[in-house]
């Protein structure tokens with residue numbers, strides 16, 4: 001009789017134990033299934049998708065018909081010198097590299113850029129930028145040379161103006177000689193006195209209006225050529241293979257040891273990236289961008305209005321005097337189809353250009369206003385896919401677990417690698433001399 005309660009007690013314990021064992025088993029089965037799914041070999045379709053992201057698949061740089069010196073190495077060297085030259089600014093302190101810092105993959109670590117004043121948006125990386133048909137988050141420029149002219153005259157950035165830049169190129173003997181080696185003879189302009197008294201004017205348009213139109217034309221030509229050599233430099237800023245590319249290389253060539261190159265979590269993140277998380281829908285190809293414009297439902301930082309993005313600049317693109325069809329472009333009209341047939345439509349409200357994902361380590365904060373400090377924040381945003389304040393968020397809620405989001409983040413970090421070309425292109429060239437065998441040295445030494 002005494003045993004009864006004991007029996008009842010142990011039965012209860014047994015029941016609890018078996019329930020616990022069952023729960024553990026279910027958990028184990030689930031875990032095992034997940035592990036098996038994560039470790040499963042790539043399907044044919046997955047493998048093809050993974051290989052489409054390989055840097056090896058990057059096509060040659062598209063021509064820029066609008067810029068006759070786009071692929072001239074001497075132009076690239078001159079552009080490099082100018083990219084780092086702080087004399088190209090109102091206060092003598094700002095160069096392109098102030099915001100596009102080579103050691104930060106050509107970004108600046110700020111939510112929105114700052115130089116003479118405050119810019120409206122986040123500074124993007126310039127690595128691989130020459131592949132993009134459109135420049136800026138909203139794509140309001142259709143070539144790199146035309147883009148380069150904008151920060152130079154933006155009061156918040158370089159704060160200068162074309163007359164001052166033309167004067168600098170005219171007065172600096174090295175620049176003038178290098179310029180002459182690339183373009184037709186220097187287009188002398190006679191307006192030096194009137195310009196010299198106004199070189200630091202923030203509002204330079206009155207001085208400009210007073211110039212003879214022939215001088216305006218000459219100065220604008222020098223200014224545009226400054227943009228063209230800057231483009232030649234930027235075309236040298238290419239990504240180099242990352243750990244991800246080493247993995248795909250091993251995978252594509254059936255080399256043993258591929259599995260040692262990426263961890264299990266990184267591979268699981270890659271599988272999610274090309275599958276369930278639908279990131280490849282927009283971040284595709286070897287640069288992880290379709291170069292298209294999408295609304296991803298980002299909130300503006302508190303206190304600022306939502307950014308209309310692409311839809312606000314379509315008009316401006318067609319009227320820009322420095323566009324592909326304009327008089328300063330070296331392209332023929334039939335080489336400007338990108339501009340002529342650009343996509344329009346209501347879906348572009350609040351849309352921004354898909355950025356490359358090859359430069360994420362150390363380039364935070366992310367997004368067009370630097371709204372997000374970490375990749376974890378970016379991934380939580382995609383997981384929720386909130387309603388857009390303006391337009392329509394094209395991304396769908398994902399319903400992924402925290403662990404899965406961490407795996408995607410781990411994968412994204414395998415894409416980072418320094419820009420190709422080493423120090424050769426990543427810092428200011430020192431000294432006035434260029435390639436020893438260049439035409440320039442002859443000119444300088446009077447031979």
Ligand code: HEC
Nearest residue numbers: 096099113114115119121122123124135136137148151157
């Ligand atoms: C004050 C900081 C600052 C300076 C100086 C600056 N930039 Fe930028 N750059 C930015 C910001 C911010 C953006 C993005 C602006 C936007 O999208 O509206 C940008 C965008 C660009 C882009 C487009 C990148 C892309 O992915 O669309 C290029 C190319 C570029 N800059 C080159 C240059 C060059 C060349 C110079 C020097 C002549 C220069 N920048 C000077 C901050 C700066």
Ligand code: HEC
Nearest residue numbers: 277279281282294352353354355366367368378382394395
């Ligand atoms: C509908 C197209 C689309 C999809 C799907 C998409 N993205 Fe994006 N992504 C964009 C656009 C556009 C931006 C720029 C948004 C902005 O700043 O307004 C962006 C920005 C980013 C950034 C910030 C990069 C930077 O340098 O600031 C990261 C990181 C990113 N996406 C990762 C992902 C991941 C991971 C996924 C999948 C979970 C994903 N994206 C899905 C279009 C997309």
